[in-house]
Amino acid sequence: xxxxxxxxxxxxxxxxxxxxxxxxxxxxxxxxxxxxxxxxxxxxxxxxxxxxxxxxxxxxxxxxxxxxxxxxxxxxxxxxxxxxxxxxxxxxxxxxxxxxxxxxxxxxxxxxxxxxxxxxxxxxxxxxxxxxxxxxxxxxxxxxxxxxxxxxxxxxxxxxxxxxxxxxxxxxxxxxxxxxxxxxxxxxxxxxxxxxxxxxxxxxxxxxxxxxxxxxxxxxxxxxxxxxxxxxxxxxxxxxxxxxxxxxxxxxxxxxxxxxxxxxxxxxxxxxxxxxxxxxxxxxxxxxxxxxxxxxxxxxxxxxxxxxxxxxxxxxxxxxxxxxxxxxxxxxxxxxxxxxxxxxxxxxxxxxxxxxxxxxxxxxxxxxxxxxxxxxxxxxxxxxxxxxxxxxxxxxxxxxxxxxxxxxxxxxxxxxxxxxxxxxxxxxxxxxxxxxxxxxxxxxxxxxxxxxxxxxxxxxxxxxxxxxxxxxxxxxxxxxxxxxxxxxxxxxxxxxxxxxxxxxxxxxxxxxxxxxxxxxxxxxxxxxxxxxxxxxxxx
DNA sequence: ATAGGGTTAG
Numbered sequence: 001x002x003x004x005x006x007x008x009x010x011x012x013x014x015x016x017x018x019x020x021x022x023x024x025x026x027x028x029x030x031x032x033x034x035x036x037x038x039x040x041x042x043x044x045x046x047x048x049x050x051x052x053x054x055x056x057x058x059x060x061x062x063x064x065x066x067x068x069x070x071x072x073x074x075x076x077x078x079x080x081x082x083x084x085x086x087x088x089x090x091x092x093x094x095x096x097x098x099x100x101x102x103x104x105x106x107x108x109x110x111x112x113x114x115x116x117x118x119x120x121x122x123x124x125x126x127x128x129x130x131x132x133x134x135x136x137x138x139x140x141x142x143x144x145x146x147x148x149x150x151x152x153x154x155x156x157x158x159x160x161x162x163x164x165x166x167x168x169x170x171x172x173x174x175x176x177x178x179x180x181x182x183x184x185x186x187x188x189x190x191x192x193x194x195x196x197x198x199x200x201x202x203x204x205x206x207x208x209x210x211x212x213x214x215x216x217x218x219x220x221x222x223x224x225x226x227x228x229x230x231x232x233x234x235x236x237x238x239x240x241x242x243x244x245x246x247x248x249x250x251x252x253x254x255x256x257x258x259x260x261x262x263x264x265x266x267x268x269x270x271x272x273x274x275x276x277x278x279x280x281x282x283x284x285x286x287x288x289x290x291x292x293x294x295x296x297x298x299x300x301x302x303x304x305x306x307x308x309x310x311x312x313x314x315x316x317x318x319x320x321x322x323x324x325x326x327x328x329x330x331x332x333x334x335x336x337x338x339x340x341x342x343x344x345x346x347x348x349x350x351x352x353x354x355x356x357x358x359x360x361x362x363x364x365x366x367x368x369x370x371x372x373x374x375x376x377x378x379x380x381x382x383x384x385x386x387x388x389x390x391x392x393x394x395x396x397x398x399x400x401x402x403x404x405x406x407x408x409x410x411x412x413x414x415x416x417x418x419x420x421x422x423x424x425x426x427x428x429x430x431x432x433x434x435x436x437x438x439x440x441x442x443x444x445x446x447x448x449x450x451x452x453x454x455x456x457x458x459x460x461x462x463x464x465x466x467x468x469x470x471x472x473x474x475x476x477x478x479x480x481x482x483x484x485x486x487x488x489x490x491x492x493x494x495x496x497x498x499x500x501x502x503x504x505x506x507x508x509x510x511x512x513x514x515x516x517x518x519x520x521x522x523x524x525x526x527x528x529x530x531x532x533x534x535x536x537x538x539x
Numbered sequence: 540a541t542a543g544g545g546t547t548a549g
Contacts, residue, residue, distance in 0.1 A: 036540070070541045108543045139544045174545035208547040240547040275548045282549090311549035340549060 036067050043076045059093075075109030082117065108136050115144030120153070135166050143175040151179040152416060162195075170201050177210040181217040184493035184520050185411040189218045204244050205235030212238060216245025219491045219525065233265055240272045247280035249438035249525045250534050256289070257278040271303055278309060282316035282530045283524055285538050307333075308371055311341050318348025319538070323357055339365045341417045343372060350379040355388075369497075370396075370404045389479065408472035408494040410480045421476040422467075426475075428482065436478035443508050451501040466502045473519060479507065481513070491518040497539075498526060507531050 013318040018499050033039060037063060046055040059077055074097050080214055080328040081090035086164045097106065127133065127141055138161045158176050161168055168313040169177075173196045193211065203211070208231040227240045246255040259277055262269055274297050281290035288372055297303050305313075310333045317326035324377040329335050334505035342361040350359030350504055358379050364484035365372065373396050378391035396402070409418040417426065426432065450468050473494050498506075498521045510517045511531035527534035 034540090036544095067541080072542065075543090103542085105542045112543070136544050143544065169544090171545045178546070204545095205548045211546090213547060232541060237547055242547090272548055279549070290545090308549045313549090315549065344549070 002377070022187075034065060036065075036070055038074065039065070040072055040076065041068065041297060043073065043080065045082040045085060047076055050080070050083050052080070052086065055080040063479070069097060069103060069106075071103060071105040071109055074106050075113060078110050079113035079117070082114070082119070090346065102131065103134050104130070104134050104137065106132075108140055111137065111140045111144065115140060115147065118148055120145055120148050120150060133164075133166065135169055135172070138164070138168070139171045139175065142172060142179075146175050146179045147371045149182075151183045155183075167378055170204065170207060171273045173201055174206055174210050177207075181210070181214040183411070183416065184218050184491065185416060186218040186220060186491070189214050189220075189409055192416070201229065205237050207233065208232070209235075209237040209241040212241040212245060216241070216248060217520070219520065221251070222247060222250045228239060233267065236267055236273065236450075237264075238272050239267060240270070240276060243276035244279070247276050247283065248523075249527075252284040252286055252289070253281035269301060269303070271306055272302065272307070274305075275308055275312060278312040278316065282312055282319060283535075283539065287316060287320045287322065305333075307335050307338060307341065310335070310337070311344055314341055315344040317347075318344055319351070321348075321352050323348060323352060323354055324505040327357065337364070339367060339369075344376075346375050350375050350382070353379065353383050355379055355383065355385070366378050368401075370401050373401060374403060406472040406494065406496050406497065408476035408492050410476045410492045411492070412480065412483050413525065417476070417479060417480075419472045419479070421472045421475075422470045423472065423475055426479070428479065432475060432479045432482050435471070436474060437481045439478065439481075439509055439512075442512055443505060443521065446508060446512070448505065449509055451504065468499075471499060471502050473498060473502050474505070477509070481515075486513070487515060489516040489518065491520070493520045495522060497521045497523055503533065503537070503539075507533055 028360055033042075038057065040508060043055065043058050043062075045051075046058065055077065062068060062070070062073050062077070074093070078090045078093055081087070081093065089163060094106075094110070097103075107126060111123045111126055114120070114126065123144055124139065130137065138157070142157050142161070145151070145157060154175065158168070158172070158179075158317050161172070165395065173192065176192050177189070177464050186536065193214075196207075201207070208227065212224045212227050212231070215221070215227060224242065226332050228238060231238050233239070239258065243255045243258050246252075250307045255277060259269070259273065262273070274293065278290055281287070281293065292312070294309065296307070310329055313329045317323070317329065318458055323345075326348055330341060330345065333341075342365045346361040346365075349355070349361060356395065358376065362368070362372070362376055373392055375390045378394040380386070380392065406421045407418060409416050411417075419426065423429075424433075442535050452468065473492060476492040476494075477490065480492060503526065505520065506517055506526075507529050508531060509515075510528035514530075517528040519528070522536065524539065526539070
């Protein structure tokens with residue numbers, strides 16, 4: 001996906017920046033140009049198309065013109081070399097530049113580019129080799145780790161920063177809060193919020209949105225509401241954060257109420273507002289409301305639906321079992337449907353067992369990810385079409401695609417404990433498996449039947465059961481039960497969507513132990529209490 | 540003739 005993005009950008013940038021290519025090559029053009037801005041534009045076009053040859057010609061030219069210490073030019077050259085796999089050249093260039101004049105702006109730009117490329121390990125090396133780091137260097141590291149999904153590393157950089165002589169600022173906190181949000185780590189969140197208050201960092205719309213989002217994603221929707229109520233309401237982003245938070249918590253009517261309040265306060269919704277409202281409707285099966293708001297979007301607010309909005313609509317109809325309508329959305333949309341759209345349809349085909357349409361979806365997907373094969377295989381398994389499921393499994397093997405392992409984590413006493421499916425690496429493995437096995441036995445006595453039909457494997461029923469019993473969310477939950485006092489609420493987070501078996505099982509556990517259990521999966525919150533879930537089994 | 544960072548999203 002990233003690749004596609006880069007490619008698209010390349011085409012646009014090179015044609016816009018160097019509209020002269022039909023007449024002159026980039027280096028030829030530069031021969032006539034002394035303006036560093038133009039040099040930069042051409043160089044960026046080379047970088048985006050990984051044109052090593054042209055870049056090295058420009059390199060010479062830059063030094064000839066005496067621009068050898070210009071931050072943007074050097075940084076662009078360095079990352080062009082990196083993109084062309086000329087690691088040594090990149091390093092040599094940096095050494096040479098810093099011998100002339102060390103400049104922290106250059107380092108920062110290089111780190112920014114590296115983070116954009118997903119090369120956070122490399123960025124870290126740059127960071128540590130640099131003699132001086134300023135607040136922006138730190139922020140780039142923290143923000144870069146967050147954007148690359150490495151939240152815990154981001155937080156440890158933040159802790160290191162607090163020990164350094166550089167003070168965090170509002171930019172730092174915006175990134176750190178996003179990291180806490182994505183981790184769903186409430187103790188970290190509370191700590192960060194307190195720190196931000198202590199440091200007298202004033203809330204602006206961005207920080208308020210991040211704060212609302214952080215509390216929502218850490219399960220504290222009430223606190224999120226309080227932040228929202230006391231925040232300055234003039235910016236649409238805080239409304240969006242609130243609406244999306246309510247949507248994730250399965251509170252569609254609250255989300256709609258907030259949306260209606262926007263009208264009263266004269267705040268104009270934007271396209272993200274509608275993603276939130278439509279998602280809220282979709283996750284709760286509010287088909288008519290969803291349809292209404294989708295229409296209102298363009299008719300009343302003149303916001304043209306984007307591919308994302310069509311995606312939610314396909315999802316909304318699909319989840320509700322209206323497969324024809326979901327397909328009609330795809331056929332009628334004015335933009336080319338992408339993989340996410342087809343994936344939403346495939347997911348609905350899995351739930352409602354529509355293999356024909358599911359195969360249409362698969363056929364239209366340009367690049368299949370691990371999860372798509374699993375959906376397809378699950379669809380066949382649920383219909384007992386074992387040969388077809390086996391075919392999918394063979395295909396995965398042939399293509400070297402492995403099932404993404406589920407991961408769950410739980411924050412206890414400010415420490416995050418992670419578990420993979422079947423994990424035995426935690427120091428307290430023995431204790432937690434004892435708790436887990438005990439619960440599994442109790443559930444069995446209560447008549448709980450494991451749902452083995454979706455296990456993607458050609459193995460015996462008994463093995464399938466074992467497989468299900470050690471799903472990561474069960475491990476994290478068992479660990480939480482082991483380490484907390486009875487009656488305490490437990491929250492765990494998961495990287496994928498919760499499976500049916502775990503969902504049923506946790507419902508039962510919440511009843512047996514008389515405890516509130518909250519699971520935040522990739523899509524939304526599930527709040528289990530007294531044997532039922534807040535999602536009402538619609539997810 | 541030079542310059543860098545943050546939120547909400549299918």
